[in-house]
Amino acid sequence: MRVARTLVAATIAFVATAGLACAELLPTKVDVRADSVNFFPYANQTLLAAEGHVVVRFGKRTISGDALRWDLQKNRLTMTGAVRVIGGPAEIDGVAYERDLTSGNAYVMRIDPIPATYAVTGDDMRTAAEQPAPPGTFDAADLDGQRPYMRSHHAVVTPNAAVRMAPVEFPTGAGPSLRLPTYLYTLVQNQYINQSAAPATSFDQPFSLFGSPAALTAAHLRYDGINGVTEAIDQRLVDRDKAYLVASVLPFRDKQFDLLSFQVIRPGLQQTLSETHTFGADGINISSYKLQESGKLLTQTLNVNQFGASNSAEFDLSTYEHDIRHLFGYQLRASYGYDHNFDGFPYTNDYRIGGYGLLTSPSFTIAGMSLQAKYEYSLTAYDYPHEVTTGTTTFTAGKQINRSVNLFAQVQFEQNDNRYRDFAVGRIALGLPPPGIYRASDGTPFPGYFAYVGLNTYRSYELQSTINGRGDNRVQLSVYYNNDFPQFHGTGIEPLFFNVDIVERITPSLRIELGRGYSFGWNHEYLSPQYTFAISP
Amino acid sequence: MRTLRHRCYLLIALLAIALANAGALGSAPAAAAIPTPLESAIMQTPPPLDATATPSPSGQVIKYSGQLLDYRDGFAFFTTGDAFRVDPNVKLDDAATGGPTTLVPETRLYARATFDAGSGGIVELALSRTKLPDEASYRDVKRFAVALSTPYANPDLVPAEGFNGKGVPVTFLVEVPPKTPFADQIFLATDISGWSSTAIRMDRVDALHYRVTRVFASGTRLLYRYTRGSWQSADVDQSGLAMKPRLLLVKNADYRVVRDIVYNWQDENQFAPDNGSTLPTPFNPVPFNIPPHH
Numbered sequence: 001m002r003v004a005r006t007l008v009a010a011t012i013a014f015v016a017t018a019g020l021a022c023a024e025l026l027p028t029k030v031d032v033r034a035d036s037v038n039f040f041p042y043a044n045q046t047l048l049a050a051e052g053h054v055v056v057r058f059g060k061r062t063i064s065g066d067a068l069r070w071d072l073q074k075n076r077l078t079m080t081g082a083v084r085v086i087g088g089p090a091e092i093d094g095v096a097y098e099r100d101l102t103s104g105n106a107y108v109m110r111i112d113p114i115p116a117t118y119a120v121t122g123d124d125m126r127t128a129a130e131q132p133a134p135p136g137t138f139d140a141a142d143l144d145g146q147r148p149y150m151r152s153h154h155a156v157v158t159p160n161a162a163v164r165m166a167p168v169e170f171p172t173g174a175g176p177s178l179r180l181p182t183y184l185y186t187l188v189q190n191q192y193i194n195q196s197a198a199p200a201t202s203f204d205q206p207f208s209l210f211g212s213p214a215a216l217t218a219a220h221l222r223y224d225g226i227n228g229v230t231e232a233i234d235q236r237l238v239d240r241d242k243a244y245l246v247a248s249v250l251p252f253r254d255k256q257f258d259l260l261s262f263q264v265i266r267p268g269l270q271q272t273l274s275e276t277h278t279f280g281a282d283g284i285n286i287s288s289y290k291l292q293e294s295g296k297l298l299t300q301t302l303n304v305n306q307f308g309a310s311n312s313a314e315f316d317l318s319t320y321e322h323d324i325r326h327l328f329g330y331q332l333r334a335s336y337g338y339d340h341n342f343d344g345f346p347y348t349n350d351y352r353i354g355g356y357g358l359l360t361s362p363s364f365t366i367a368g369m370s371l372q373a374k375y376e377y378s379l380t381a382y383d384y385p386h387e388v389t390t391g392t393t394t395f396t397a398g399k400q401i402n403r404s405v406n407l408f409a410q411v412q413f414e415q416n417d418n419r420y421r422d423f424a425v426g427r428i429a430l431g432l433p434p435p436g437i438y439r440a441s442d443g444t445p446f447p448g449y450f451a452y453v454g455l456n457t458y459r460s461y462e463l464q465s466t467i468n469g470r471g472d473n474r475v476q477l478s479v480y481y482n483n484d485f486p487q488f489h490g491t492g493i494e495p496l497f498f499n500v501d502i503v504e505r506i507t508p509s510l511r512i513e514l515g516r517g518y519s520f521g522w523n524h525e526y527l528s529p530q531y532t533f534a535i536s537p
Numbered sequence: 538m539r540t541l542r543h544r545c546y547l548l549i550a551l552l553a554i555a556l557a558n559a560g561a562l563g564s565a566p567a568a569a570a571i572p573t574p575l576e577s578a579i580m581q582t583p584p585p586l587d588a589t590a591t592p593s594p595s596g597q598v599i600k601y602s603g604q605l606l607d608y609r610d611g612f613a614f615f616t617t618g619d620a621f622r623v624d625p626n627v628k629l630d631d632a633a634t635g636g637p638t639t640l641v642p643e644t645r646l647y648a649r650a651t652f653d654a655g656s657g658g659i660v661e662l663a664l665s666r667t668k669l670p671d672e673a674s675y676r677d678v679k680r681f682a683v684a685l686s687t688p689y690a691n692p693d694l695v696p697a698e699g700f701n702g703k704g705v706p707v708t709f710l711v712e713v714p715p716k717t718p719f720a721d722q723i724f725l726a727t728d729i730s731g732w733s734s735t736a737i738r739m740d741r742v743d744a745l746h747y748r749v750t751r752v753f754a755s756g757t758r759l760l761y762r763y764t765r766g767s768w769q770s771a772d773v774d775q776s777g778l779a780m781k782p783r784l785l786l787v788k789n790a791d792y793r794v795v796r797d798i799v800y801n802w803q804d805e806n807q808f809a810p811d812n813g814s815t816l817p818t819p820f821n822p823v824p825f826n827i828p829p830h831h
Contacts, residue, residue: 045668046729067644073729080606082643089811095607095614107618115612115620132682133618138606140616140645145667186731189760191782195768241781260778294776301777320775321714321800324661329715360715370743375717377788396719406741410719445760462719468740503738515730 026075026101026159027058032069037155038148038165040141041185046072048155049148050162054079059121060087063097069140072187075101075159078138083108088123096138101159107133137424143289147171150183162186162211172506184208186216192244193234197274198222198232214238227253255279268294284308321358329360339382350383369399389417404468414458424464459483476501597654598661608642612683613650613659613786617675619682621650624658632665640664650678657681663804700756705787708750711763711797715745718807721765723747728760728782757787763799775800 035052050068052125056077065389066081085092085108099106107122108128118128152165166182184191186208191457193216198204220232234248243263259275269292276286287306287481292299301316314337321331335341341347349413360374362419376392392414399407461481468474480497499517506512574588606614612622620802631638640646642662647669651661657680663669709725717723723739739747753759760782763772774780785795 038634041729041731094611096618109606109614109620111607111610111612111614113621115614117618137618138616138617140604187732191726191728191732191760191762194726194734198635199771200767231796268776268778292776292778294778299776299778318777342595344658363743372715372744375714394715398741398743400742406745408719408741410744464720464741466741469605470737472640480720 004527028158029159030056030058030101032068032070032157033153035153037152037165039155039185040143040144040146041149041167047143048157049141049143052154054081057084062086063099065221067095067140070157072157072159072163075187077101077304078140080138085123090125090176091476092120092123092125098133098137107137109133109138115254151177151186158212159187161213162208184211186211188213188216188238189256190214190238190240190244192238192241192262193236195236195244195246195260195262195305196234196248197246197247197258198234198250199254199258222250230254248437272468296335311341312337312339313336323362326362329358331358332356340391348385352380352382354378354380365440369397372396385420387417387419391415405469406466408464409464410460410462412459416456416458457485472503472505474503476503494519559798571822582643593701597651599677600649600653601648601675601678602647602669602672603650603675604650604668605642605646607644613642615647615661616646616651619679621652621681622658622683623662624656624660627659628660628661630663631663632669635663635728638664640666640772652678652681670761686741700754700789703755704752705755706752706792707759707785707787708744708748708792708794709739709797710742710748710794711739711799712745713747713763713799715801717745717765717799721770724764724766725749726762726764726768732762734764734771753785753787753788757785759767759787759803761783761785763797765804766804768803770802770804772799773801773803777801777805779803 005268015113022447032050032054034054037050038105040047040049048068049068050070052066053064054068054291055064056079062490063077063079063083063085065079065083066233068077069076072117076098078096081517083092083094083097085097089342094108094110097106097107104122106123108120108125110116110118115316116130117133118125118130119133120128135389148171150165151169151171152164152167156164156166158164162184164182164184166179168183170178170180170183172178175292176365188211190213196204201222201224203221205221208216208218209219214237216236218234218236219382220234222232222374224229230253232248232250232254235358236244236246238244241264242397243261245261246259248258248260255274255278257277257279259273261273262270263272264270264297271292272288272290275290278284285306289302289304291302297317299318301314301318303312303314303316305312314335316333316334316335319331321329323329331352333356334354335356337352338349338351338354340407344469356376357380358374358376361372363372364369365371369474373393373395375394376390378390380388382388392412394410394412396410397408401407459482462478464476464478466474466476476499478499478501480499481506482495482497497517498521499515501513501515503513540663603615603617606616608614608623612620612626613623629638629640629642630636631640632647642648642664647666647667649660649663649672651663652658653660693761697719711723713723723741724735725737725739726732726734727736736747737751739749742748762780762782763769772780783797787793
């Protein structure tokens with residue numbers, strides 16, 4: 001694991017310099033106080049709007065006025081009303097003041113002695129040039145009818161990084177507002193700022209604690225069916241579009257630490273390292289390292305994995321997905337790997353070669369129904385005589401019944417053959433795996449693996465209908481039917497599963513998603529409800 | 538006679554500027570003096586109106602709608618950055634009813650100003666708390682603005698050229714790879730939603746296509762990625778490598794369709810056979826694999 005250690009060191013090094021790369025000539029902190037400070041992080045612009053006795057402070061500057069509009073993406077603020085700017089070379093009065101925070105340049109509109117607009121640099125009126133401001137300079141976004149995402153009397157803005165309001169109120173439009181002592185909204189536009197290292201869960205509500213242009217610390221409220229409600233804390237560090245590091249701790253029921261780091265070494269060459277450590281009696285370390293390079297014709301990947309005392313390595317060559325116009329698309333891969341399976345049976349170490357092929361049909365339409373088919377085949381040959389092959393055929397169809405109702409169907413056949421050739425089981429004295437007979441969770445006995453020489457088939461039929469309402473509102477119904485071989489009572493995939501998923505936008509800033517599923521004829525449970533729940537802006 | 542009047546205007550304007558430079562027109566003592574050089578003032582185009590001139594009304598009117606920055610000392614200031622002289626007998630009314638209004642002209646209110654084409658002054662001001670429909674274009678009333686003029690604008694503050702800021706419905710239509718699990722949902726993650734991996738949920742169109750429509754103001758610069766609900770399942774490029782965000786610049790248009798293709802998902806295990814375990818083992822103790830979509 002020397003490679004992993006080297007990567008960790010390199011990751012720490014880039015993280016240490018990440019903050020320096022993002023330094024800009026912007027104020028580091030801007031304090032905004034007013035009768036009402038509202039934050040609108042909506043689609044067209046991210047806006048901070050303040051009304052009544054507005055005071056903005058940064059560095060030595062204090063800008064006061066009646067109303068403020070601050071475009072947080074362009075870092076341009078406009079103060080109107082009785083505007084006064086102090087702290088510069090001299091005091092400035094006017095009826096409107098528009099400042100570009102990045103350059104420090106501003107426009108001031110004054111009415112004494114006659115109405116006029118001045119372009120000012122560094123708030124120094126001695127350098128002011130009297131000229132009409134370009135149309136729209138003082139224009140304000142129309143916020144009529146819009147509900148702010150959050151509201152306060154006090155906000156602290158770290159330009160390009162975060163807005164913190166304390167105390168803060170979240171107007172919902174559906175009864176009382178949600179109030180919190182403080183809330184941090186990140187403005188970082190780096191796509192990696194929301195990366196996560198923690199395992200996926202059915203519900204995850206982040207709560208940002210601290211932020212800068214290159215970092216974000218957040219607490220998470222999580223829910224999953226196994227651990228119930230749990231908490232997590234993660235720290236994310238980003239370096240432009242080149243690298244990120246995410247560390248996540250689940251300190252309570254899960255008792256898990258995760259680390260995920262990524263780096264673009266050069267265009268076309270990337271490396272990823274992930275580490276997981278679970279605490280407690282069953283504690284284990286899992287590490288994964290991946291180095292990927294893309295060429296003109298092929299992509300190459302090196303995978304190194306460690307799972308406790310076992311490890312594996314694999315090198316892959318893959319073509320891109322090619323299309324032969326109007327006929328089909330295809331992709332091919334080949335791999336070579338090594339496995340060390342600690343205390344493994346019958347081998348501790350082995351080598352393997354693999355091949356993979358994908359064949360896809362073009363999407364075509366018959367009688368208003370879109371159709372598509374694909375076939376995948378993979379073969380892995382371990383040290384003689386062990387082989388695993390998988391073949392999957394999938395047909396997908398979709399039809400739009402009317403403007404709001406869609407219908408989709410998929411049929412999939414998959415056959416796996418995990419076998420030892422040439423009666424090798426007997427020759428190498430493998431015998432049946434102990435105990436030979438397994439028992440399902442309800443106590444039902446069933447024969448072990450060699451009873452079917454590793455052959456199994458999955459046949460799944462899926463039907464899904466989406467009924468779209470206005471905006472985000474929709475209802476989605478899904479039915480899954482599985483007819484597998486071997487299909488044992490209480491083990492494998494449930495034969496019949498039904499799911500309903502409802503998405504409802506309660507307010508412009510609140511969307512609720514509720515899901516409920518039922519299993520039939522599986523493990524003596526003919527009704528096994530499952531819930532999912534999600535809230536998003 | 539007309540030439541004589543124009544010369545009078547010029548003389549008055551120059552006198553006002555000279556007095557302003559000398560601080561004789563009552564600029565606030567706390568404020569800095571504005572040292573506009575006389576030479577540059579002479580080179581500048583004289584203002585079409587000044588604070589004292591009162592040209593005769595023509596009877597023709599031009600209506601212009603906009604948002605007020607301020608209203609004081611006989612001037613109405615619009616968010617275009619211009620001040621317009623207000624007629625002493627200006628009529629204030631309600632923009633919706635045309636009748637009397639309780640609103641007082643102030644910052645952020647919307648107003649429909651009726652200009653006398655001859656005098657250039659505002660003779661009627663209709664007020665509203667909501668945005669008013671466009672009337673005459675800005676160019677039609679620009680000539681009535683009271684300001685000294687130079688042809689130069691501060692390049693740092695010039696708004697993006699060519700964008701009118703109107704809402705443009707943008708439809709994102711994406712083709713996903715055939716390997717996409719049937720039951721999965723597709724989302725748009727954007728920079729303006731804090732890169733939430735489930736920011737905008739897309740609707741399924743057919744086996745391989747998803748669609749969603751959102752309205753953005755023209756001039757909006759949007760970075761976005763496609764995900765299947767988490768960053769572990771975000772889109773990657775054709776070679777399977779992590780990619781930079783896609784960029785959309787919303788131009789002036791009535792409607793726009795953005796067509797994208799997702800070649801791969803980050804969580805696709807492209808190479809290992811689906812043998813149901815994280816590590817390939819010579820002996821498979823789990824005979825019944827569970828496909829990943831369940």
